[in-house]
Amino acid sequence: xxELVREGRVWIFGEQINTxxxxxxxxxxxxxxxxxxxxxxxxxxxxxxxxxxxxxxxxGHGFGTGSGRPAPAVLYxxxxxAIAANSVNxxxxxxxxxxCVPTLELAEVSSLFQEGDVARLNxxxxxxxxxxxxxxxxxxxxxQLLIDIVDKGGxxxxxxxxxxxxxxxxxxxxx
Amino acid sequence: MGETIVEKILGRTSGRKVVPGDIAVCRPDMVVQLDMPxxxxxxxxxxxxxxxxxxxxxxxxxxxxxxxxxxAAGMAEGRRFAKEFGLKHxxxxxxxxxxxxxxAEYGLARPGELIVNCDSHTCASGALNCxxxxxxxxxxxxxxxxxxxxxxxxxxxxxxxxxxxxxFVAGKDVLFHIAQTYGSHVNxxxxxxxxxxxxxxxxxxRTIATMCAEIGADFAIFEYDAVTEEYLKGRLDRPATPVAPxxxxxxxxxxxxxxxxxxxxxxxxxxxxxxxxxxxRFERTKKIDQAFVGSCANGLIEDIRVAAAIMRxxxxxxxxxxxxxxxxxxxxxxxxxxxxxxxxxxAGAVVTNxxxxxxxxxxxxxxxxxxxxxxxxxxxxxxxxxxxxxEVYLGASATVAASALTGVITDPRPYAATMANLPRVAS
Numbered sequence: 001x002x003e004l005v006r007e008g009r010v011w012i013f014g015e016q017i018n019t020x021x022x023x024x025x026x027x028x029x030x031x032x033x034x035x036x037x038x039x040x041x042x043x044x045x046x047x048x049x050x051x052x053x054x055x056x057x058x059x060g061h062g063f064g065t066g067s068g069r070p071a072p073a074v075l076y077x078x079x080x081x082a083i084a085a086n087s088v089n090x091x092x093x094x095x096x097x098x099x100c101v102p103t104l105e106l107a108e109v110s111s112l113f114q115e116g117d118v119a120r121l122n123x124x125x126x127x128x129x130x131x132x133x134x135x136x137x138x139x140x141x142x143x144q145l146l147i148d149i150v151d152k153g154g155x156x157x158x159x160x161x162x163x164x165x166x167x168x169x170x171x172x173x174x175x
Numbered sequence: 176m177g178e179t180i181v182e183k184i185l186g187r188t189s190g191r192k193v194v195p196g197d198i199a200v201c202r203p204d205m206v207v208q209l210d211m212p213x214x215x216x217x218x219x220x221x222x223x224x225x226x227x228x229x230x231x232x233x234x235x236x237x238x239x240x241x242x243x244x245x246x247a248a249g250m251a252e253g254r255r256f257a258k259e260f261g262l263k264h265x266x267x268x269x270x271x272x273x274x275x276x277x278x279a280e281y282g283l284a285r286p287g288e289l290i291v292n293c294d295s296h297t298c299a300s301g302a303l304n305c306x307x308x309x310x311x312x313x314x315x316x317x318x319x320x321x322x323x324x325x326x327x328x329x330x331x332x333x334x335x336x337x338x339x340x341x342x343f344v345a346g347k348d349v350l351f352h353i354a355q356t357y358g359s360h361v362n363x364x365x366x367x368x369x370x371x372x373x374x375x376x377x378x379x380x381r382t383i384a385t386m387c388a389e390i391g392a393d394f395a396i397f398e399y400d401a402v403t404e405e406y407l408k409g410r411l412d413r414p415a416t417p418v419a420p421x422x423x424x425x426x427x428x429x430x431x432x433x434x435x436x437x438x439x440x441x442x443x444x445x446x447x448x449x450x451x452x453x454x455x456r457f458e459r460t461k462k463i464d465q466a467f468v469g470s471c472a473n474g475l476i477e478d479i480r481v482a483a484a485i486m487r488x489x490x491x492x493x494x495x496x497x498x499x500x501x502x503x504x505x506x507x508x509x510x511x512x513x514x515x516x517x518x519x520x521x522a523g524a525v526v527t528n529x530x531x532x533x534x535x536x537x538x539x540x541x542x543x544x545x546x547x548x549x550x551x552x553x554x555x556x557x558x559x560x561x562x563x564x565x566e567v568y569l570g571a572s573a574t575v576a577a578s579a580l581t582g583v584i585t586d587p588r589p590y591a592a593t594m595a596n597l598p599r600v601a602s
Contacts, residue, residue, distance in 0.1 A: 020557065025559065026536075029243065031216070042558065067535075068294060068311050069215075070217065070312070087361045087362060090362060091295060091311065145325060155317060156220065159220070159320065165220035165221065169216060169218075170252055174248070
């Protein structure tokens with residue numbers, strides 16, 4: 001079975017970055033496109049315009065603290081394909097895995113990177129590499145079950161394939 | 176080797192002994208579905224099967240009654256789903272409440288069991304010795320269809336209570352004290368017990384359990400005792416088996432909390448850990464625009480009594496809005512019968528129907544730019560209750576009510592004697 005690896009450009013965020021910053025209540029009922037445009041706006045206006053597919057978020061402690069709202073899905077829509085943080089809120093971790101944004105915890109990972117570096121994260125082995133500066137560190141690997149969810153394209157694809165749910169989401173009409 | 180309460184519950188529901196560091200794949204005992212996922216695109220897919228219709232509940236709470244067409248259309252789909260699969264536990268508008276309050280009132284949160292709910296305050300059920308923690312809406316979908324839910328197994332911190340709370344010091348203040356003294360509990364479970372537990376009322380336990388989400392805890396759970404048993408009388412439709420920790424269970428730390436030594440706290444914007452100030456050290460000059468009593472943390476009859484006791488015969492301060500939102504329609508009805516709604520309304524407070532409402536800036540009292548709110552709800556994140564240029568301070572219900580009276584953030588303890596103000600009504 002091939003390993004789950006993500007390599008990309010790094011964005012650095014600080015401590016206790018909460019879910020409401022990634023997905024504010026004002027657009028929680030909006031479209032994904034509206035939500036994407038508000039991602040991190042309260043602390044880094046315009047970030048959403050600069051993010052590219054394949055980017056990686058590196059952050060400090062308490063990343064994703066807060067509510068169960070679908071913040072990782074918004075990060076994915078902005079192009080983020082992996083996260084590593086000093087500590088990650090477990091609810092956020094769950095949502096991230098389910099939304100195909102594999103996430104690693106490693107104490108002090110935020111001090112291993114500067115913004116713009118290229119990171120290579122191997123979720124199967126737990127190896128964290130700063131490709132730009134040629135440094136590395138060892139995190140706990142993501143358990144196989146979670147790698148399977150990411151490999152199968154997220155939780156929904158797994159449930160559809162298993163015959164548990166219909167393949168298309170329900171969209172509540174707004175008019 | 177001995178196990179903590181959470182390790183035992185995850186062990187039973189996953190069919191194997193678990194230790195911290197494992198991932199437990201569990202069969203839930205109860206799954207609670209809310210109104211919220213139906214109106215967020217991508218968070219609801221029509222199920223083709225439900226793992227057990229007797230173990231799936233539907234509770235409308237986040238936006239009730241529907242403030243938008245999308246919310247209304249979402250609830251219509253919820254009703255359709257409940258009917259299609261013959262769900263046993265349905266709490267639609269009029270019979271509704273905040274899901275964690277409903278879970279306690281109607282015996283969905285059961286001692287020794289595992290409850291799944293996509294709301295982040297699902298740890299509220301820990302007060303009933305029931306293991307629950309916030310999951311995503313997609314996990315709740317997996318739980319109700321496939322009957323599976325997975326959790327990383329975190330280590331546990333144990334808190335032992337001693338002594339008892341002084342008048343107008345509340346469960347909320349206990350949690351703020353823990354937040355201030357010990358900070359974040361990210362990737363930790365929290366377990367509560369000790370000789371002081373018996374003197375801690377159920378409503379205060381529920382506040383503490385609920386607010387553990389704000390210190391980043393995973394599961395938060397209380398030991399089961401006579402108070403739990405008394406609360407649950409008549410609420411369970413099938414027997415439940417409480418779970419106690421083993422005497423030789425392993426904890427990250429065991430910490431003593433002397434309830435008698437605590438005072439009220441106020442938490443400043445925009446996060447909780449490390450941000451609480453004892454009210455005696457908080458300058459009595461911070462003006463507020465809005466005061467809110469409600470939410471899953473503090474929307475119980477005890478909270479409404481405290482607010483009514485302080486406000487009786489007085490008026491809400493000029494320029495201040497006091498909004499009181501009962502945690503369920505049952506609490507609302509009880510508040511009506513006890514004369515509390517009349518007292519609060521005469522004082523100029525707005526008593527609303529039960530809903531999550533203002534707590535998350537959905538409706539029923541949103542903040543304008545530059546406004547300051549003191550709330551007994553759960554969260555003070557920037558933009559939480561409306562404008563991201565508003566400031567949200569957190570306090571217990573007595574602190575909120577005293578501040579609504581004076582117009583500035585105020586120590587509630589001098590008002591403790593007002594509890595004698597409450598009209599005596601036959602229960």
